[in-house]
Each structure stands twice: as C-alpha cells, then as structure tokens.
Amino acid sequence: MSIETKLTNAQIAWRAAQDIQDGAYVNLGIGFPEMVAKFQPEGRQAIFHTENGVLNFGEAPAAGTEDWDLINAGKKAVTLRPGAAFFHHADSFAMVRGGHLDVAILGAYQVAQSGDLANWSTGKGGVPAVGGAMDLVHGAKRVAVITDHVTKKGEPKLLKECTMPLTGVGCVTRVYTSLAVVDIEDGQFVLREKLPTVSMDDLQSVTDAELHIDGDIAELIVPEL
Amino acid sequence: MSIETKLTNAQIAWRAAQDIQDGAYVNLGIGFPEMVAKFQPEGRQAIFHTENGVLNFGEAPAAGTEDWDLINAGKKAVTLRPGAAFFHHADSFAMVRGGHLDVAILGAYQVAQSGDLANWSTGKGGVPAVGGAMDLVHGAKRVAVITDHVTKKGEPKLLKECTMPLTGVGCVTRVYTSLAVVDIEDGQFVLREKLPTVSMDDLQSVTDAELHIDGDIAELIVPEL
Amino acid sequence: MDKTIATPAEAVAAIPDGASVMIGGFGGSGAPLELIKALVERFKETGSPKNLTVVNNNTGNGKVGLAAMIELGMVSKMICSFPRSADPRAFTEAYLAGEIELELVPQGTLAERIRAGGAGIPAFYTPTSFGTDLAEGKPVAEFDGRKYVQERWLKADYALVKAELGDPHGNLTYRKAARNFGPLMCTAAAQTIVQVSHLVDAGTIDPEVVVTPGIFVNTVVEVVNPAQEELLNRAEESWV
Amino acid sequence: MDKTIATPAEAVAAIPDGASVMIGGFGGSGAPLELIKALVERFKETGSPKNLTVVNNNTGNGKVGLAAMIELGMVSKMICSFPRSADPRAFTEAYLAGEIELELVPQGTLAERIRAGGAGIPAFYTPTSFGTDLAEGKPVAEFDGRKYVQERWLKADYALVKAELGDPHGNLTYRKAARNFGPLMCTAAAQTIVQVSHLVDAGTIDPEVVVTPGIFVNTVVEVVNPAQEELLNRAEESWV
Numbered sequence: 001m002s003i004e005t006k007l008t009n010a011q012i013a014w015r016a017a018q019d020i021q022d023g024a025y026v027n028l029g030i031g032f033p034e035m036v037a038k039f040q041p042e043g044r045q046a047i048f049h050t051e052n053g054v055l056n057f058g059e060a061p062a063a064g065t066e067d068w069d070l071i072n073a074g075k076k077a078v079t080l081r082p083g084a085a086f087f088h089h090a091d092s093f094a095m096v097r098g099g100h101l102d103v104a105i106l107g108a109y110q111v112a113q114s115g116d117l118a119n120w121s122t123g124k125g126g127v128p129a130v131g132g133a134m135d136l137v138h139g140a141k142r143v144a145v146i147t148d149h150v151t152k153k154g155e156p157k158l159l160k161e162c163t164m165p166l167t168g169v170g171c172v173t174r175v176y177t178s179l180a181v182v183d184i185e186d187g188q189f190v191l192r193e194k195l196p197t198v199s200m201d202d203l204q205s206v207t208d209a210e211l212h213i214d215g216d217i218a219e220l221i222v223p224e225l
Numbered sequence: 226m227s228i229e230t231k232l233t234n235a236q237i238a239w240r241a242a243q244d245i246q247d248g249a250y251v252n253l254g255i256g257f258p259e260m261v262a263k264f265q266p267e268g269r270q271a272i273f274h275t276e277n278g279v280l281n282f283g284e285a286p287a288a289g290t291e292d293w294d295l296i297n298a299g300k301k302a303v304t305l306r307p308g309a310a311f312f313h314h315a316d317s318f319a320m321v322r323g324g325h326l327d328v329a330i331l332g333a334y335q336v337a338q339s340g341d342l343a344n345w346s347t348g349k350g351g352v353p354a355v356g357g358a359m360d361l362v363h364g365a366k367r368v369a370v371i372t373d374h375v376t377k378k379g380e381p382k383l384l385k386e387c388t389m390p391l392t393g394v395g396c397v398t399r400v401y402t403s404l405a406v407v408d409i410e411d412g413q414f415v416l417r418e419k420l421p422t423v424s425m426d427d428l429q430s431v432t433d434a435e436l437h438i439d440g441d442i443a444e445l446i447v448p449e450l
Numbered sequence: 451m452d453k454t455i456a457t458p459a460e461a462v463a464a465i466p467d468g469a470s471v472m473i474g475g476f477g478g479s480g481a482p483l484e485l486i487k488a489l490v491e492r493f494k495e496t497g498s499p500k501n502l503t504v505v506n507n508n509t510g511n512g513k514v515g516l517a518a519m520i521e522l523g524m525v526s527k528m529i530c531s532f533p534r535s536a537d538p539r540a541f542t543e544a545y546l547a548g549e550i551e552l553e554l555v556p557q558g559t560l561a562e563r564i565r566a567g568g569a570g571i572p573a574f575y576t577p578t579s580f581g582t583d584l585a586e587g588k589p590v591a592e593f594d595g596r597k598y599v600q601e602r603w604l605k606a607d608y609a610l611v612k613a614e615l616g617d618p619h620g621n622l623t624y625r626k627a628a629r630n631f632g633p634l635m636c637t638a639a640a641q642t643i644v645q646v647s648h649l650v651d652a653g654t655i656d657p658e659v660v661v662t663p664g665i666f667v668n669t670v671v672e673v674v675n676p677a678q679e680e681l682l683n684r685a686e687e688s689w690v
Numbered sequence: 691m692d693k694t695i696a697t698p699a700e701a702v703a704a705i706p707d708g709a710s711v712m713i714g715g716f717g718g719s720g721a722p723l724e725l726i727k728a729l730v731e732r733f734k735e736t737g738s739p740k741n742l743t744v745v746n747n748n749t750g751n752g753k754v755g756l757a758a759m760i761e762l763g764m765v766s767k768m769i770c771s772f773p774r775s776a777d778p779r780a781f782t783e784a785y786l787a788g789e790i791e792l793e794l795v796p797q798g799t800l801a802e803r804i805r806a807g808g809a810g811i812p813a814f815y816t817p818t819s820f821g822t823d824l825a826e827g828k829p830v831a832e833f834d835g836r837k838y839v840q841e842r843w844l845k846a847d848y849a850l851v852k853a854e855l856g857d858p859h860g861n862l863t864y865r866k867a868a869r870n871f872g873p874l875m876c877t878a879a880a881q882t883i884v885q886v887s888h889l890v891d892a893g894t895i896d897p898e899v900v901v902t903p904g905i906f907v908n909t910v911v912e913v914v915n916p917a918q919e920e921l922l923n924r925a926e927e928s929w930v
Contacts, residue, residue, distance in 0.1 A: 023451050025665050045451065047619070047665070051797055052716040052870050055663045056619070068718055068920040069868040075717040075775075075920075082653030083451065083619035085660035086866060088873040088901070089716075089747075090569075090805040093798030097570030097816065098637060100665050121823075127782050128794055130824065131772040135798030138817035139570060169821035248691050250905050270691065272859070272905070276557055277476040277630050280903045281859070293478055293680040294628040300477040300535075300680075307893030308691065308859035310900035311626060313633040313661070314476075314507075315565040315809075318558030322576065322810030323877060325905050346583075352542050353554050355584065356532040360558030363577035364810060394581035562811070571802070572833035574814040593812035593842070602833070623898065658863065659899045 003206065005197045006178035007222065012146045014039040014223045016105055016176045019144075020046050027051070027096065027136055029106040029119075030074040033146055036105050039225075047083075049101060051132040053092045056084040073132065096132065096139035104140035106133060108147045108175075110162040113209040115172045115184045117145065118164035130167075137168030149177035149206055156208040158182065158189060179203055180211075181220060188212045193220040228431065230422045231403035232447065237371045239264040239448045241330055241401045244369075245271050252276070252321065252361055254331040254344075255299040258371055261330050264450075272308075274326060276357040278317045281309040298357065321357065321364035329365035331358060333372045333400075335387040338434040340397045340409045342370065343389035355392075362393030374402035374431055381433040383407065383414060404428055405436075406445060413437045418445040452618045453670045454649060458488035461643045461671045465489065465608055470503040472564065472635040473516060474611040477508055477535065478679025480628035482612035482645050485671075486515050489610075490689050493524050503527040505564070505606055507557065507631060511535035513688035515679050520544055521690045529604070531557035537683065556584060561634060563604035568637025568666070573602050609639030612676065613662065616646030617653075620667025621660045629661065636666040645673040692858045694889060694910045698728035701883045701911045705729065705739050705848055712745040712804065712875040713756060714851040717775065718919025720868035722852035722885050725911075726755050729850075730929050733764050741766045745804070745846055747797065747871060749773040749781035753928035755919050760784055761930045769844070771797035777923065796824060801874060803844035808877025808906070813842050849879030852916065853902070856886030857893075860907025861900045869901065876906040885913040 007015070009032050017039035020026055026046045028034050037059075040046055047056050050072040057078040061067070066077035095101060110118040117137055120130045137143050147157055158175060175182045180203060181193035191211045194203055196219050204211055232240070234257050242264035245251055251271045253259050262284075265271055272281050275297040282303040286292070291302035320326060335343040342362055345355045362368050372382055383400060400407045405428060406418035416436045419428055421444050429436055455461050462485055465471065475481035493499060502525050509528050510517025512535075519525050521540035528550060533541050544550040555563065556578045566574055575598035579585040589600040611632045613622040622644060624632055636642045644662075649672035695701050702725055705711065715721035733739060742765050749768050750757025752775075759765050761780035768790060773781050784790040795803065796818045806814055815838035819825040829840040851872045853862040862884060864872055876882045884902075889912035 047451065049665070050867075052719070052867050054657075054867050055665055066920075067866065068918045069720070069866040071717065071719050071867055075719075080657060082651075083617055083621060083664065084657040085621055085663035086657050086864070086869055087660075087663055088869050089797070089801035089871050090874050091663075093801050094565075094569035094637060095663075095665055097798055097802075097818065098568045099570060100568075100637070116821075127773050127778070127785055128792075129772045129774045130794055130796050132797040134796040134822060134824065135818045138820070139798075166822045272691065274905070275627075277479070277627050279627050279897075280905055291680075292626065293678045294480070294626040296477065296479050296627055300479075305897060307891070308857055308861060308904065309897040310861055310903035311624070311629055311897050312900075312903055313629050314557070314561035314631050315634050316903075318561050319805075319809035319877060320903070320905055322558055322562075322578065323808045324810060325808075325877070341581075352533050352538070352545055353552075354532045354534045355554055355556050357557040359556040359582060359584065360578045363580070364558075391582045562809070566814070569802070571814050571816060572836075572838055573831070574806070574811050576811060591813070596812075598812055626898070658866070 003198055003202050005195060010035055010225050011223055012176050012178055014225060015181065016144060016146050020103055024102040025049055025100065027101050027104045027140065032107050033105045034074060049095060051092055053087050053089060054084065056081045093135055096135045099139060099141060101140040103142045103144065104136040105144050105146055106136060108145040108157060109164050110157050110159050111145050111172050111175050112159050112162045113184065113189045114187050115170040116162050117167045117172050118162040120167045121165040123165045133167050137171040142173055143171050144174040144176065145172050146176045149179040156206055159208040190214050191217055193218040195220045228423055228427050230420060235260055235450050236448055237401050237403055239450060240406065241369060241371050245328055249327040250274055250325065252326050252329045252365065257332050258330045259299060274320060276317055278312050278314060279309065281306045318360055321360045324364060324366060326365040328367045328369065329361040330369050330371055331361065333370040333382060334389050335382050335384050336370055336397050336400050337384050337387045338409065338414045339412050340395040341387050342392045342397050343387040345392045346390040348390045358392050362396040367398055368396050369399040369401065370397050371401045374404040381431055384433040415439045416442055418443040420445045453620045453667060454618050455669050455671050458484045458645060458671055458673060461485060461669050462488045465499045467499050468501045469499060469608055470606040472505040472606040472609040472639055474632040474635050475506065476630040477511065480612050480630050480632055481515050481679050482610045483515050483677045483679060484673040485610045485643060485645050486519065487689060490518050490522065493522060500524050501526045505529045505604065507531050508535055509533040509538065509541035511679060512537045512683040513690050514682045518689035520550065525550060527551040529553040529555060531555055531560050554584065559601055561631065563601055564634040564638045566603035567605035568634060571603060573600050575600055604638065606639045607641065609635040609642040611635055611642065611644045613644050613646045615648050615650055615655055616644060616670045617650050617655055619652050620664030620670055621655050622662035622667065623655060623659060624661055633662045636662045641668045642666060643669040645671050645676065647674060647676055693860045693907060694858050698724045698885060698911055698913060701725060701909050702728045707739050708741045709739060709848055710743040710846040712846040712849040712879055714872040714875050716747050716870040717751065720852050720870050720872055721755050721919050722850045723755050723917045723919060724913040725850045725883060725885050726759060727929065730758050730762065733762060740764050743767040743769065745769045745844065747771050748775055749778065751775035751919060752777045752923040753930050754922045758929035760790065765790060767791040769793040769795060771795055771800050794824065799841055801871065803841055804874040804878045806843035807845035808874060811843060813840050815840055844878065846879045847881065849875040849882040851875055851882065851884045853884050853886045855888050855890055855895055856884060856910045857890050857895055859892050860904030860910055861895050862902035862907065863895060863899060864901055873902045876902045881908050882906060883909040885911050885916065887914060887916055
C-alpha cells in the first residue's frame with residue numbers, strides 16, 4: 001500500500017465542520033468528534049447539544065475554573081453561551097430520538113455500505129459500554145461518521161458488512177475519513193471527495209466495499225490548522 | 226319509597242373529606258367534587274392537584290382579582306399556597322397515571338359493584354367529552370366517588386352492572402352517597418355507614434346490586450355546615 | 451441565530467389548507483389568541499387556511515379564538531379531550547350538523563401522545579381507557595398482570611403556542627397554568643410558532659428556568675399585552 | 691407537610707438488603723455523595739445494605755461514591771449505559787470476576803424507561819437499539835414502515851438524588867448539568883430521598899422554576915457544601 005499522506009484527526013474534523021450550517025443543532029460524540037466544534041467556519045455558529053442536558057455550551061473553561069456540575073457527555077468541563085438551557089435526561093433524549101438534532105457526528109470502528117455503524121463494542125469481551133450512541137444514530141436528521149480510513153493495523157473500516165456488534169442499522173449517510181468523503185446512498189458507498197495524492201486504485205484497495213462514482217469527485221482539502 | 230332525609234351535596238363532600246389524610250395529594254373532579262376541598266378537617270392539609278398543571282392551589286380569589294392564567298381543571302380561577310408548583314400537561318398526567326396521587330374523588334352517573342365507573346357519557350348522543358376522568362380512575366392510589374344515591378328520577382346509581390359507557394373498569398373502591406358509605410371489595414358493595422333514619426330495606430330498595438354487610442355498620446353523620 | 455419575526459400575520463402566513471395544527475392552551479389559559487386572530491383574518495380575506503385538523507384540549511369558547519375558527523368553517527377535524535365550555539355553541543352546532551369530525555382522546559393520553567410525537571416514541575401503553583369505548587379498535591396488551599391500551603404518537607404540521615418570555619433562539623418560559631400543553635406541542639410539530647409576551651435578548655433567560663429549549667421552536671413573534679379569552683368573552687367580543 | 695429529616699444517615703437507614711436503588715448523577719455531576727457515603731458507612735458498620743441493584747448512568751469513578759459501593763461488594767447488579775470512567779477499576783474488576791451483573795441499556799432508553807416508570811407507562815417503542823445485540827429478546831413492531839423495539843418501564847424501591855434548592859414539601863431545583871437523571875428518578879421510586887444543598891421554606895422557590903414538584907419526593911435532607919466527585923478523585927480520596 002502506497003498511501004503516505006492522510007488527513008490528521010484535526011483535519012478530518014475540520015472537513016466535517018464545513019458541512020454544518022449556521023444555526024444547526026449538533027451533537028458531537030465523545031473524544032475525536034468533539035474536535036469538530038473548534039472548526040466552525042467564520043460567520044456560522046452551530047448550537048451544540050450534549051446528552052447530559054445542556055444546549056448551547058461552549059469551549060472548555062480555563063484550568064482551575066472548572067465547574068464540575070457543568071460538563072459534557074465526555075465528562076469534560078464546558079462553559080455556556082448566551083441562550084443556553086438545562087434540561088433533564090428524558091428531555092435531552094426527546095431532542096435526540098425525536099429528530100430535533102440536525103447533525104450527529106460520531107466515531108466508528110466500522111461502517112458498512114448499507115449505512116450500518118459499529119462503534120460501541122469490539123465484541124471481544126471486556127466491559128461493554130454504549131452510552132448515547134444507539135440513540136443518536138436513530139435520532140439526528142443527518143448522522144455522519146469521522147474516522148481514519150483504516151484501522152491501526154491497516155484494515156479497512158468501510159466494509160461490505162460490519163463484523164463487529166452494530167450500533168445502528170442503516171443510519172449513517174456520510175463518512176469523513178482521513179482519505180476521502182464518502183456518502184452512503186441506496187446501500188452503496190458513493191465517493192464524493194478524495195485526497196489528490198491518493199489514486200482511485202489505492203483508495204479502493206483500503207476500502208472493503210466498492211466505491212461508486214456518481215458525478216465529479218472533488219479534491220479533499222488539506223487545511224493548514 | 227319512604228326515604229325523606231338525605232345528605233346534601235355539601236354534606237356528602239364533608240363526609241368524603243374526613244377520609245383524606247394530612248399531607249395527601251388529592252385530585253377533585255370538576256363540579257360537585259370540588260366542594261370536598263372546603264371541608265378539610267382541622268389540623269390537616271391536603272395538597273390539591275389539577276390536571277392543567279398546578280400542585281398546591283388554594284381557594285378562589287375575590288371576584289375582580291382573578292388571574293385567568295391561574296385556573297383549575299374546571300376553568301375556575303384559583304390561588305396558590307406556599308409550596309406550589311407549575312408543570313406541563315405530560316408531567317401532570319405522569320403524576321396521575323404514575324400512581325402519585327393518594328386520592329381522586331369523582332362524580333358518577335353509575336357505579337357497579339365491580340368498581341366499574343360511568344361518569345363521562347350518557348351514551349345518548351350529543352357531544353361527548355371525557356377530559357381527564359379516564360386517566361384519574363387508573364392513576365390515583367384510591368379512587369372514590371361522591372354522588373346522590375339515586376338519579377333525579379329516583380333510579381339507582383349503584384348497580385350490578387353499568388349500562389352507560391364506562392370511564393374505567395374496576396377502579397372505584399369507595400362510594401360516598403347521600404344515604405350511605407359503601408366500599409367495593411371483591412366485586413361486591415359492602416355497606417360501611419348509613420343514615421340512621423334509613424332502614425336497610427329502604428336502602429337496598431334504592432340500590433340495584435346487593436349491599437353486603439361485613440362487620441358493624443356505622444352511623445353516617447349529618448354534619449351541620 | 452434569530453428566529454424572530456415581526457408580526458403574527460407573517461408568522462402564520464405559510465400555514466396551508468389541510469394542515470394539522472396544534473394550538474396550545476387549556477380553555478383560554480395559554481391560548482395564543484393573536485396567532486389565531488391572524489389566521490382568522492387571513493381566512494376572512496383569502497378563504498385560507500381551511501380544512502384544518504386542530505389539536506387542542508378543548509374546542510373554544512364564545513366567538514373568539516378557536517371557537518371563531520370553528521364557527522367560520524376553517525376546521526374540518528378536532529382532536530381534543532373536552533369539547534365543552536361555558537359557551538360551546540360554535541363546536542356543538544358544527545358537530546351536530548356533521549360539519550366537523552371529532553377524535554375524542556382522554557386528556558392524559560392526549561398529552562402523552564403529543565409528548566411521544568416530540569420524543570420519537572411511535573407508540574406506548576397506558577391503562578387509560580382500557581375497557582371503554584375510547585379503546586375500541588386499539589391493541590391491548592398485558593404487562594405484569596394488568597391490561598393496557600396501545601396509543602400512537604401525535605404530530606402536527608404546525609404548533610401555535612403562547613409563552614411568556616422568549617429569546618431569539620426560541621428559549622421559552624410560560625406564565626402560571628398557561629404552560630399546560632405548550633411545551634409538549636412545541637416538540638411535536640414540524641414548524642413551531644410561538645407568540646411571546648416579552649421578547650428578550652439571548653442570555654437574558656436563566657438557563658435553569660428555560661422550560662422549552664429553543665431547539666423545539668422555529669418562529670418567535672412578540673405580542674405584548676396579549677388578550678385573555680375569558681375577558682374577551684365577558685366583553686362579548688366576536689371575531690366572526 | 692414536612693418531609694425533612696436531619697441527617698443522611700437517617701435518610702438512608704431503612705434501605706434494606708436486596709433493594710433496587712436509583713442513584714442520580716452523570717459521572718460525578720449530580721451524584722448524591724453524602725447519601726451514598728451514609729450508605730457506605732452503614733454497610734461498613736453493619737454489613738447492610740448489600741445485594742443492591744443500582745440504576746445509574748455509569749458505575750462510579752475511583753474509590754468514592756458508587757465506585758466505593760461496588761468495591762465494597764454492596765452491589766450485585768448494575769443497570770447503566772456506560773460502565774466506564776477515568777478510573778473504572780472497581781466495576782471492571784468486579785465484572786470480570788463475575789461478581790456483579792450488568793444490564794447495559796442505551797442512555798436514552800435508560801432515561802425513557804425511568805420516565806415511563808414514573809409516568810405509569812408500562813412499555814413503549816423506540817428506534818434505539820433496533821437490529822443490535824441490545825435488542826435481543828425484545829419484541830419488535832413496525833409503525834409507519836419503520837421498525838421499533840419495545841422497552842419496559844423501570845422502577846425502583848428507592849431513589850437517591852442530589853438537588854440544589856429544596857423545601858419541606860419536596861419541591862426541588864437542580865444545579866446546571868447536575869440535573870440529568872435526578873428529576874426522572876424522583877418519579878420512578880417507591881421512596882425518593884433527596885439531598886439538597888439549600889433547604890428553604892415552603893413558598894421560597896418560585897412555582898415557575900420548580901423542576902421536581904414535591905409529589906415525587908418523600909424525604910429531604912440538607913447537605914450544605916456537598917462534595918464533588920471529580921475533586922475527591924483528584925485528591926485521591928478513598929472510602930474503601
């Protein structure tokens with residue numbers, strides 16, 4: 001495999017952030033997806049939702065000024081923006097399950113061309129933990145995944161079928177990877193953007209399921225961050 | 226029929242009020258049952274709930290001082306007591322359906338010895354209206370009825386089976402009438418109190434289903450109000 | 451983020467014939483009268499919107515508000531729990547003449563169906579109405595030895611709601627018992643339009659006391675000193 | 691109406707072996723640490739309560755709070771969504787040793803099951819978990835062409851909750867995101883015990899801002915300046 005260049009996590013998060021409209025209600029998964037919040041394009045402001053009952057929270061406070069009753073789903077301290085609201089967990093998941101979020105951006109172990117997502121359990125024992133992922137994938141109007149294109153061992157993460165336990169069936173519509181932007185349409189991966197330095201053959205070689213082409217393939221931008 | 230004396234509605238309401246414990250959470254049906262609130266025994270204070278989202282409301286305000294955003298389920302203006310709370314309709318009926326009310330006291334067209342209640346529709350056409358009655362009969366820990374013992378035409382209201390459309394099945398456990406206090410146990414009416422001026426035969430003659438006796442029958446008090 | 455709009459007329463301008471519309475309020479308390487009046491005036495001028503399905507606890511009182519909509523023939527179906535009031539003539543006459551359909555729903559079931567619509571719960575079980583005429587045709591299931599009726603979620607194209615404070619994000623508080631169905635209906639409509647008695651800047655409403663978070667609201671219009679249905683009826687006002 | 695009690699120890703004194711206990715909080719935020727500590731101290735002195743089934747979003751962190759209960763062997767089953775934390779050793783070790791049972795529930799389903807328990811809804815349908823291992827054995831139904839999983843209500847013998855303001859009626863407010871599961875758990879337990887950071891007179895809390903109406907609360911105990919789990923863990927405190 002000859003792929004040397006790939007986007008960093010921050011760059012993937014930046015790319016995902018470009019698709020979030022001004023005023024969108026957004027939930028970002030714990031960890032890597034949280035980075036998306038940093039890269040909102042100039043002039044746009046999304047409203048961030050966290051499962052534990054806050055709408056319109058902002059950045060982390062300065063160290064030493066944390067209020068540990070004001071945290072996000074990753075248990076990190078956050079701050080509030082003007083126009084915030086607190087609510088209990090049932091109302092929070094009414095927002096999720098009821099289709100009120102515009103976008104949820106999650107991490108993934110595996111994504112299938114059917115839109116199936118596996119991101120909660122490797123299926124290998126240990127302590128399973130699901131959190132809000134299974135709710136988010138069936139609630140937001142648009143469910144997107146950000147992920148490295150392959151596993152740390154170099155195995156494809158974009159698959160014909162997931163082999164790990166599913167988080168949701170047919171729920172993902174777009175995948176932002178370290179090499180490409182791929183939509184899921186009618187049970188197929190449709191390539192929308194790829195790094196110019198990566199050939200189609202190389203990209204397909206690290207993708208288990210077939211990458212379809214439907215119109216132009218744009219150049220995946222490599223932002224300087 | 227030789228029954229000349231009977232309790233007034235206020236006296237029936239007074240009797241029902243004697244069974245409400247201090248600190249009980251109580252919902253009173255629209256109309257006649259609302260009178261129960263006036264007769265709380267000295268030293269006891271119930272907390273009144275209304276379907277439209279108020280807990281711990283008090284008496285009507287003086288005429289001319291009404292706030293028409295502060296009403297009860299009968300759309301009458303009320304006031305607040307210290308320790309009141311407002312909430313939306315789903316939370317209000319979570320209190321009802323979830324078994325959090327200690328007592329609901331309702332009016333009745335008919336009550337059956339099974340505990341079935343008919344109090345929402347005469348079944349004769351016109352415009353049907355149910356309100357919160359069907360929720361209340363399945364929610365409160367104790368559902369009691371206050372009613373004249375017979376209809377205006379003199380027909381029994383305590384029946385073997387209801388003939389009018391049901392509000393709820395097997396839900397009533399005590400009936401306070403103008404002549405007696407009757408419990409419903411194991412599908413039978415069990416007489417607990419009766420007016421001393423009314424003979425057993427006379428009482429049975431205005432009661433469709435059999436009145437059973439289980440222990441002493443107390444004297445139904447005729448309060449001076 | 452600015453969901454405000456200048457006038458009630460603009461706020462309701464897009465509601466089409468045949469729409470389903472949840473209207474907040476319990477009797478007059480919480481009724482969004484200025485939004486309703488804007489709809490009524492549009493109908494008088496243009497003949498639209500008509501054939502509306504309206505969800506409300508009641509069916510109006512007198513000749514203003516929802517009663518006026520019904521008397522003018524704008525409503526083809528009511529979904530409600532209690533179609534009675536001090537002066538229910540508008541609905542009663544239309545209903546007895548067969549000009550309006552009625553879906554009668556127990557009040558707690560109505561509230562829970564609306565909440566379920568907003569919360570993505572397509573169906574739930576309730577003890578309410580089991581064994582009664584209102585459960586006819588509905589699935590019944592037994593849980594832990596007790597029987598329950600299956601009820602479906604209720605959603606609408608629009609919700610018209612009255613609130614007390616509102617900000618440009620759509621965060622809302624309510625006034626006393628006028629809260630009633632408002633917070634539920636805000637969650638269950640594709641487009642939620644709210645008249646607020648006081649429009650305030652974002653950040654003015656303490657996040658702790660927000661009752662309806664802005665995510666559930668699409669349009670906010672300020673109506674200061676809103677009318678109170680009970681007082682209009684006492685003054686024998688008529689919009690018909 | 692006075693639901694207050696003097697100390698956390700008295701508040702939790704009646705919780706027996708084998709009880710099901712909902713414990714509020716999301717991580718440390720909202721964790722009723724002083725009520726938990728009273729339970730832990732009772733267990734250390736008397737060996738009770740044990741064999742508890744605990745409902746919480748998580749399974750504790752470090753060596754305080756719920757983690758301490760688990761490490762001491764007080765808990766035989768956890769019902770939770772996310773049994774991980776910065777320092778999850780107490781649960782992880784007990785789980786891998788087969789000493790504690792785990793019922794893993796998606797977070798929104800956990801919240802809704804608790805709400806359903808409090809609201810008298812024995813079962814509901816949710817899209818969450820459809821087609822996954824967590825739906826195994828659960829009824830599935832189709833509504834409007836989409837498939838949903840049936841979930842059952844969740845109730846408990848006791849709820850232990852942390853609130854901010856409380857009055858003798860049990861009316862409560864919460865503090866920021868510490869609200870999380872608290873208002874739901876208050877509704878779903880046979881006995882709800884709440885530690886409040888400020889006990890105030892009836893009438894002090896504006897009826898508009900009450901989050902949990904007193905009808906859902908049985909016992910209120912004031913704990914001023916309550917501990918924060920995150921800070922205890924940073925100080926490496928241990929209750930074990």
